[in-house]
Amino acid sequence: MENLAHIPFGKERIRMFEILQYGFMQNAFIAAVLVSLACGVVGTYVVIKKIVFISGGISHAAFGGIGLGYLIGLNPIITAIPFSILTALSIGFLSKKVELSEDTAIGILWSVGMALGIIFVNLSPGYAPDLMSYLFGSILTVPLFDLIIMLVLDIIILLTVFVFRREFTAISFDDEFSKVVGIPSDVMYMLLLCLVALSVVVLIKAVGVILIIALLTIPAAISKNFTYNIHRLMVYSTLTGIILTSIGLWLSYLFNLASGATIVLVLGFAFILVSLIKKI
Amino acid sequence: MKEKAVQMEHVSLEYNKIPILSDINLSIDEKEFVAVIGPNGGGKTTLLKIILGLIKPDKGLVKVLGKSPENARTRIGYLPQHTNFDPSFPMNVFECVLMGRYKGLFKNYSVEDKNAVLNALKTVKMEEYVDRQLGRLSGGQIQRVLIARTLVREPELLLLDEPMASIDPEMQNEFYKLLAKISKNMTIIMVSHDIGVVSAHVENIICLNRELFCHSPPELAVKSLADVYQCPVELIAHGIPHRVLDKHVKENSDEY
Numbered sequence: 001m002e003n004l005a006h007i008p009f010g011k012e013r014i015r016m017f018e019i020l021q022y023g024f025m026q027n028a029f030i031a032a033v034l035v036s037l038a039c040g041v042v043g044t045y046v047v048i049k050k051i052v053f054i055s056g057g058i059s060h061a062a063f064g065g066i067g068l069g070y071l072i073g074l075n076p077i078i079t080a081i082p083f084s085i086l087t088a089l090s091i092g093f094l095s096k097k098v099e100l101s102e103d104t105a106i107g108i109l110w111s112v113g114m115a116l117g118i119i120f121v122n123l124s125p126g127y128a129p130d131l132m133s134y135l136f137g138s139i140l141t142v143p144l145f146d147l148i149i150m151l152v153l154d155i156i157i158l159l160t161v162f163v164f165r166r167e168f169t170a171i172s173f174d175d176e177f178s179k180v181v182g183i184p185s186d187v188m189y190m191l192l193l194c195l196v197a198l199s200v201v202v203l204i205k206a207v208g209v210i211l212i213i214a215l216l217t218i219p220a221a222i223s224k225n226f227t228y229n230i231h232r233l234m235v236y237s238t239l240t241g242i243i244l245t246s247i248g249l250w251l252s253y254l255f256n257l258a259s260g261a262t263i264v265l266v267l268g269f270a271f272i273l274v275s276l277i278k279k280i
Numbered sequence: 281m282k283e284k285a286v287q288m289e290h291v292s293l294e295y296n297k298i299p300i301l302s303d304i305n306l307s308i309d310e311k312e313f314v315a316v317i318g319p320n321g322g323g324k325t326t327l328l329k330i331i332l333g334l335i336k337p338d339k340g341l342v343k344v345l346g347k348s349p350e351n352a353r354t355r356i357g358y359l360p361q362h363t364n365f366d367p368s369f370p371m372n373v374f375e376c377v378l379m380g381r382y383k384g385l386f387k388n389y390s391v392e393d394k395n396a397v398l399n400a401l402k403t404v405k406m407e408e409y410v411d412r413q414l415g416r417l418s419g420g421q422i423q424r425v426l427i428a429r430t431l432v433r434e435p436e437l438l439l440l441d442e443p444m445a446s447i448d449p450e451m452q453n454e455f456y457k458l459l460a461k462i463s464k465n466m467t468i469i470m471v472s473h474d475i476g477v478v479s480a481h482v483e484n485i486i487c488l489n490r491e492l493f494c495h496s497p498p499e500l501a502v503k504s505l506a507d508v509y510q511c512p513v514e515l516i517a518h519g520i521p522h523r524v525l526d527k528h529v530k531e532n533s534d535e536y
Contacts, residue, residue, distance in 0.1 A: 048369060163386065170379050173365055180332060180358045181382040181433070228413035230370045 024140055025253070031142045032245040034150040035206040038199035039215040040238025041161050044230065045192055047220040049172035052213065054091055054193065057106035059200045059212035061087040061113025066134045066209070067120030076134060077146050080201050081153075087113055088193035096186055137208035137260025139249060150202045157195050157202075168192055169230055206245065207260035215241065218267040222274050244270055283346050285310050285437050285467035286331055291340030293326060300326050304340070304492050310436075313463040314495075315478040316471045318488040324471040325361060327488060328439045331469070332358055345436055357435030359426055361442045361471070367415035373425050374410045377401060380432040400432040401425075403458065419446035431462065438462070440470040444477075456481045 046055050065083025069076030087109050094109075095102035121128050133141065142150075161168065167188045170178040178185045196216070203212045223236035248263030255262075286308040293301045301323045308314055316324045329335040330342055333349030344352035357380075377400055381393040401407045404424040414422060423446050430438065444452050459468060460481065472478045479485060479498035487493035487501055494501050 048366070050366070166379075166382065166389075167385070169371070169375075170382065173369055173371060173376070173379070174363055176334070176360060177358070177363070177379070177429070178382075179334065180353060180356070181380065182354050182384065183382060184385075224368065224370065228370045228372060228415075230375075233370050 027142050027144065027147060028139045028249055028259075029246060030147055031139050031150065031206055032249055033242055034147065034154050035139075035203055035215065036219070036238050036241030036245060037154050038150075038157055038202040039219055040236075040241050041157060041234050042195050042199040043216045043220040043241075044223075044234045044237055045161075045168055045172060046196060046216045047224065048230070048233075049192070051193075051196070052217050053103065053106055054088075055196045055200070055216050056213045057091055057110040057113075058084055058088050058193070058197050059203070059209050059216075060110045062197070062200050062204065063117035063134070063209045064113040064115075064120065065117070066131075066204070067117030067124075070124040070128050070131075071120040075145065077149055077201060077204065080204060081198070083113075084197035084200050085194050088197040089190060092186075092190045092193045096189070133208070134204055135208045135210055136258060137204070137206050137211060137263075139206045139245075139259045139263070140253070142205045146205055150205070153198045153202050157198055160191070160195055164188065164191065165231075207263055211260050211264045214264040214267055215245075218264075218271050219244065222271050225274055225278050240270075283310060284308065284343070285312065285345060286469070287341075287343040288330075289341040291330065291337045291342060293323075293330070293335070293337045293339075299490060301330075301337070301488075302490055304488075306486070306492060306495060308467060308469065308495075310467055311463065311465075312484060313459070313468045313482050314470070314484040314486055315482040316469060316486045316488055317473070317475050317478065317501075318493075322489040324488055325441055328358070328441055328469065328471060331437075331439060332356060352437075355436045357430035357433050357438045357466075359430050359438075359440045359443055361445070363422075363426060365414070369414060371414055372410070373401065373406060373412050373414065373417070376414055376425055377429045377432055380429040396432050396434075397428075400428040403431060403462075404428045405454075420448055420451055423447055424451075436466050438466050438468045440468065442471055442473065444472065444474060452477070 046052055062080050062084040064087075065080035066076040068083060069079035072079070091102070091105050091109055094100050094105035121131060130138070130141075132138075167178070167183050167185075170181070170183055171185045171188050171192070175185055175189075178188075199216065200209075200212055203215050207215055219237040219241040220233065222240050223233050226236055227233050244266050245263050248266035249259060251257065251266065252259040252262035284307055286306065288304050288306040291301060291304040291306075292299070304327070316327060318324055326335060330337055331344055331349060333342075333344075333353055342349055345355055346352075374397060377397045378389055378393065380400075381389055381396060398407065398410070401410060404427050406421065406424050406428060409417065409421065409425075414425070417425065423443065427440075427443065430440075444455065447455060456477075459470070462468070470478070470482070479501070483497065484495060485498050485501035486495045
């Protein structure tokens with residue numbers, strides 16, 4: 001990242017507090033916290049309801065929404081919101097109402113969404129300067145406006161989960177029984193997929209559409225080792241997310257590496273470490 | 281006139297052109313304790329799911345507690361045959377049973393609900409395990425928790441699909457005592473394979489193999505069992521205490 005070239009590097013020890021003096025670093029850490037909230041809360045359901053690949057499908061299809069943003073000249077984060085919600089509803093609808101297995105529905109929307117994005121970018125005038133940041137993330141360059149959108153989406157996600165926590169937990173645990181006790185389980189499932197779609201939008205800037213699935217699964221998968229309580233699992237996942245993305249952010253800055261990929265590698269490394277320690 | 285718990289008229293269902301149930305006529309009284317028996321693939325589970333309204337029959341009329349199955353569903357307790365949940369699911373016994381008291385969107389659980397959960401756990405003798413994570417229970421213990429989850433709803437109609445499958449024999453006897461006790465307050469329909477044990481405990485037996493072969497007290501039902509299973513059946517009633525039943529069929533039960 002060339003905009004980091006002017007930062008004194010290697011001469012002195014770089015401390016976390018020093019790098020926080022840079023405005024973009026502060027933004028990056030705020031982004032890390034906002035991202036971790038979304039992935040801690042929604043990621044918990046993604047992991048316990050085992051909808052990891054649906055979430056993968058939604059996150060990749062969101063690229064279509066980003067392409068649309070380029071085409072019509074709007075902030076791609078804004079256009080990604082309706083687009084990924086539409087994808088989430090389509091996957092849910094196709095698998096529940098049409099005789100089509102869910103993984104087939106995921107496969108179709110996953111690739112069609114990405115293909116649409118590529119065509120949209122093709123059709124846009126000029127060239128797309130920061131397209132890579134949507135694909136692979138660039139948490140160091142999140143503008144204030146995007147942070148505000150992330151904050152708003154986080155608030156929507158947290159409120160929805162708070163209101164429907166009983167229903168989400170019940171359908172994750174035993175879908176048939178939740179129907180029997182009168183939970184509108186199909187509607188709740190669709191709503192949960194919409195929350196996945198919103199968290200995908202929150203996460204795009206941090207790690208990019210291709211790596212989002214790591215943030216939606218790894219913090220919850222790590223935290224699952226330490227608690228059997230779903231609410232604590234959400235808190236632990238959020239904290240794990242904050243710590244690990246911050247470490248990733250710091251390492252990517254220190255070694256001048258791509259931030260999204262570094263964060264994912266830190267998450268992966270932490271997961272392996274925890275699994276090994278758990279084994280012993 | 282007394283309200284019937286379940287009423288079915290000419291109910292038929294096909295799946296991929298294969299008949300699952302054909303022309304079922306059935307009427308179950310309130311507070312009746314009845315077992316549904318029949319071979320695998322005979323449509324027993326499907327029958328329960330029709331009563332619950334989870335499956336709609338192609339033909340015929342179904343009334344449950346005087347209403348359509350969907351509308352009666354909140355008054356039905358249902359224990360499925362397989363509950364394939366993830367053993368590492370982050371939930372303890374108390375939280376699991378509490379789900380049975382679900383009352384609707386935006387409605388929180390009350391103190392009353394929580395007491396009902398503790399009572400239901402006492403009924404199935406699982407009160408010591410309130411805080412235990414589900415994955416750390418044995419199969420039989422999980423089954424008891426799931427029964428508590430069904431009982432805590434105080435249903436008027438209880439549907440049990442092979443409830444004894446993962447319960448050890450001593451516990452089974454306890455369990456039948458429990459069912460006998462609660463059957464005073466609600467209608468119980470239980471799907472079972474174990475013809476012998478079941479017949480010592482229930483009032484009536486329904487023999488089902490695509491068609492309804494009989495709906496009668498165990499002594500009479502045994503006669504038609506041979507038709508249902510298409511081979512001679514001997515009534516082996518293991519587990520004491522139980523009613524001793526008259527033999528209706530021949531001794532050679534090797535084929536069964």
